[in-house]
Amino acid sequence: xxxxxxxxxxxxxxxxxxxxxxxxxxxxxxxxxxxxxxxxxxxxxxxxxxxxxxxxxxxxxxxxxxxxxxxxxxxxxxxxxxxxxxxxxxx
Amino acid sequence: xxxxxxxxxxxxxxxxxxxxxxxxxxxxxxxxxxxxxxxxxxxxxxxxxxxxxxxxxxxxxxxxxxxxxxxxxxxxxxxxxxxxxxxxxxxxxxxxxxxxxxxxxxxxxxxxxxxxxxxxxxxxxxxxxxxxxxxxxxxxxxxxxxxxxxxxxxxxxxxxxxxxxxxxxxxxxxxxxxxxxxxxxxxxxxxxxxxxxxxxxxxxxxx
Numbered sequence: 603x604x605x606x607x608x609x610x611x612x613x614x615x616x617x618x619x620x621x622x623x624x625x626x627x628x629x630x631x632x633x634x635x636x637x638x639x640x641x642x643x644x645x646x647x648x649x650x651x652x653x654x655x656x657x658x659x660x661x662x663x664x665x666x667x668x669x670x671x672x673x674x675x676x677x678x679x680x681x682x683x684x685x686x687x688x689x690x691x692x693x
Numbered sequence: 694x695x696x697x698x699x700x701x702x703x704x705x706x707x708x709x710x711x712x713x714x715x716x717x718x719x720x721x722x723x724x725x726x727x728x729x730x731x732x733x734x735x736x737x738x739x740x741x742x743x744x745x746x747x748x749x750x751x752x753x754x755x756x757x758x759x760x761x762x763x764x765x766x767x768x769x770x771x772x773x774x775x776x777x778x779x780x781x782x783x784x785x786x787x788x789x790x791x792x793x794x795x796x797x798x799x800x801x802x803x804x805x806x807x808x809x810x811x812x813x814x815x816x817x818x819x820x821x822x823x824x825x826x827x828x829x830x831x832x833x834x835x836x837x838x839x840x841x842x843x844x845x846x847x848x849x850x851x852x853x854x855x856x857x858x859x860x861x862x863x864x865x866x867x868x869x870x871x872x873x874x875x876x877x878x879x880x881x882x883x884x885x886x887x888x889x890x891x892x893x894x895x896x897x898x899x900x
Binding site for chain 2: 609610611613614616618659660661662664665682
């Protein structure tokens, strides 16, 4: 599997680290225990297209949001995660 | 109070043995460690990427790379190292942290990396063949011309790689690697290059 980093171009899998589901959003301060529990522990086990966080630690050290099909490993989109590369994200 | 005498030594001080290595005959690969350089990481503060670019242009007279490239000024090389950040490689202190602090005061954070990296220059007729064993990226001249750069990994170690100006009509590749990984990568490079014959040296001069 190869991932096309939006900053570096196409690179081998070994340069990246998988960080899991990109969907969960950190609850606001003071959120209920159930909301925090969901955020910390509960994950969908998707068979198909899902959004994932990857880290390009062996390259530009940017965080990436990868859209990947877990059945075929087909990657349909790679974009910088929020905060990675202000020029591209505008964050 | 105990007195210390700090002796600056290269992390390759032990491993690097100048002279010929590997196959006999004309050396196909030259490995040269460049010593005593200044290396400053310049990283834009949040939302200040455009200001950093303006400051870099004013300071160096040339735009800092915003894509994986290395550009040269008269006395420094600016190397892309990631989004909104670049390295300033130079000699003699003219572009050290003290010199750069004021120009980038309102746009970027500086971090002195001078003693954290080892700089290895790789050239020779078989340099590309030898590097193909270590790098997973395409270094063919069509894909990686003079001035191309990459933040990548070699033998699991993160490196900053860029192609400098040709010397004697042959490509010159430069590798910056973390000091503590340098000896390991150095031995891997020697093993990879041995079959082509290696000319090993170190130099104070920036290529």
